[in-house]
Amino acid sequence: MKKVIKTLIIPTLKEANIGLQRIVRVHNEEGNPMTKKQLSECISSVIESKMVDVGRRMGITIEAPKVDSQADIILEYKPLEIKTTSGREWRGGEYSKRESDYLLVSYDYADGEFSWFVIHKYLEEKDWKSSKNKNYYATSLTLNEVVDGKILVGDIEKKISLYHPKKVQV
Secondary structure, eight states, rough: OOHHHHHHHHHHHHHHHHHOOOOHHHHHTTTTOOOOHHHHHHHHHHHHHHHHHHHHTTTOOEEEOOOOOOOEETTEEEEEEEEESSSSSEEEEGGSOOOOOEEEEEEEEEEEEEEEEEEEEEOOOGGSSSSSSOOOOEEEEHHHHHHHHEEEEEEEEEEEEEEEEEOOOO
C-alpha cells in the first residue's frame, strides 16, 4: 500500500488544488467564505474523490464508499482513512479510532494557493487520545505522536519540543 499511496499523492493533490480553488472562489464570490472547519471537511472530500479518479486512471483498484461506517478510501482492498487539519493536530469522532492506514494532511491556504504536508502512518485505536473535556467527544492526534510515519509531501521541523509541518505547494 505504501508504494501505491506514494504514487497517488502528488497527482491527487495537484487535481485537488484545481477543484478546491474553484470551490473557495465561489464561496468568496457569494460572500460566504469558508471557515477552517468547513474547508478541512471539503479538502478531505475532494482528496477522496480525486484520489479515486487518479487511481482508476492508473489502473489501481480504488473506491470511496462515502459511508461513515467504512473507511474513506478502499485502496487495493485495504482501508485508508484521510484526516485533514490546518495545524499540527488531527481530530476525529468515533470512527477515527479504527485501526487502519491513515493519510494525515495538513494544509495552508494563502494568496489563493494551497500548501501541503502529508504523512502516512498505520494507526491503532490506542494511538488516538480522547478529549479530557467531558463535553467534547473528539479524539485527537498530534504531529509529535506520528512523526515516525512516512512523510510523503513537505517536511518537518522541530521547534523547542514540538514538531511542526513544513508545507509545500504541489
